[in-house]
Amino acid sequence: MMIRPHSAYGVSAAALAALLVLAGCSSGSDDKKSADPAASVGSASGGGSGPAAAEQAGADGRLAIPAGADDETKKQYMVTNAVAECMKKAGFAYVPFVLTPTSANRDDNDRDYASARKIREKYGFGAFAPDVYPNDPQAPGSKTAVAEDPNTAAFQALPQDRKDAWNAAMMGSTDPAKMKQAMADGGGCLGAAQTKVYGDKGKSKADxxxxxxxxxxxxxxxxxxPELSRLAQGFASCLRGKGYPVETTAVTEIRNAERFVWMGKAAQLNQNRPQPADVDQPARPQSGPTLDPATARTMLTQEIQAALADLDCGRDFRAAYYPKLDKAPGAEGAG
Incomplete structure (x- = not known):
């Protein structure tokens, strides 16, 4: 039940999908042996080790906003704390949770050449690393690279009537098909928290x-x-000279061009692999099987070579690009 907003008045697609999938799966058998999460969720907070571990809420049941956090990060903490307070009033113990990525999972992990090279020498871009190192918390996308939401187990342990009550309290509806809209309309604890932090829909839409x-x-x-365009052309020419046919020289695309090629290769191979009959959700890596070790290692070896070539070819470009990108919010994500 992770909450991780990434834009005004919205949770991330992955977070919302997880909420809806979990709610959709709640229509199974009624497990009357389970207790209310108020009795079981307390031990689920905190815990894990490594940089992606879930943070421990304070005595007041709230997460402290990290010193120096940017505005969006502050809002993530405010939302999850508001949800926890709301769910408590609804009779549920909800552990506030914000994902903290590892350095290997950061989108900007190529800013520092030395640290980026160290990461890429083992994990490449992170496309096939989850299949080779599924239990390595430093491997991007591995099973342990992302902290488990401490509320998931508590929710799954509930009997069906309490799951329905949880969904109604959290999302404003017990119908998975209506939850996203209900939340967007300010319904449930999640919708109310979003409204409280980001403002009403009209203002958020304008913003x-x-x-x-x-x-x-x-x-x-x-x-x-002009300077970045020249450097981007050199970046692409260098990669092509090493045998990597980069298709774009756009300044705001070249940094991730080769990374996306390898992410696409991994997605294609994982899409084509057989899925076990008992897997309801093919989301990787938590639900599906990994690639066979030989294929995964062969692909990762090739990926590492490409990732290092990309890092070296783009070294001058990135040095000039990041200072300007930092002053141009949203430029890489604009359509």
Whole structure:
């Protein structure tokens, strides 16, 4: 039941999907042996080791906002704390939870050349690393790279009537097909928390449209920057000279161009692999099987070579690009 907003008035697609999938799976057998999460969830908070472990709530049941956190991160903490308070009033013990990625999982892990090289020498871009190192918490996408939401087990342990009550309290509906809209309309603890932190839908929509327009302008400005355009051309030429046919030289796309190639290869191979009959959700890596070891290691070896070539070819580009990108919010994500 992870809550991780990434834009105004919305949870991340992965987080919302997890909520809806969990709710959809709750229509199974009625396990009357289970207790209310208020009796069981307390021991689920905190716990794990490593940089992606779930944080421990304080005595007041709230997560402390980290010092120096940016505005969006602060809002993530505010939302999950508001949800916990709301769920408590509804009769459920909800452990506030915010995902903290490992350095290997950060999108900007190529800013520092030395640390990026260390990561890429073992994990490449992180496309096939989950299949080779499924239990390595430093491997991007591995089973242990992301902290388990401490509320999931408590929810699954509930009898069906309490699951329905939880869904109604959390999402404003017991119908999975209606939960997303109910939340967007401010329903349930999640919708109420989003409204409290991000404002009403009208304001949020206007803010989102303004941010989208600003991102579009930032993207145009970066792509038209003469110095960055020259360096992007050199970046692409270097990769092509090493046998990697980069299809774009756009300033705001070249940094991740080769990474996306390998993510696509991994997605294709994992999509084509057989799924066991008892797997309801093919989401990787928590539900499905990994690739066979020989294939995974062969692909990872090739991926590492590409990732190191990408890092070396783009070294000058990234050095000039990041300082300008930091002053152009949303440029890489603009359409």
């Amino acid at each position: 989102a449209e303004a941010a989208s327009e600003a991102a579009r302008r930032n993207r145009l400005n970066l792509n038209g920057d």
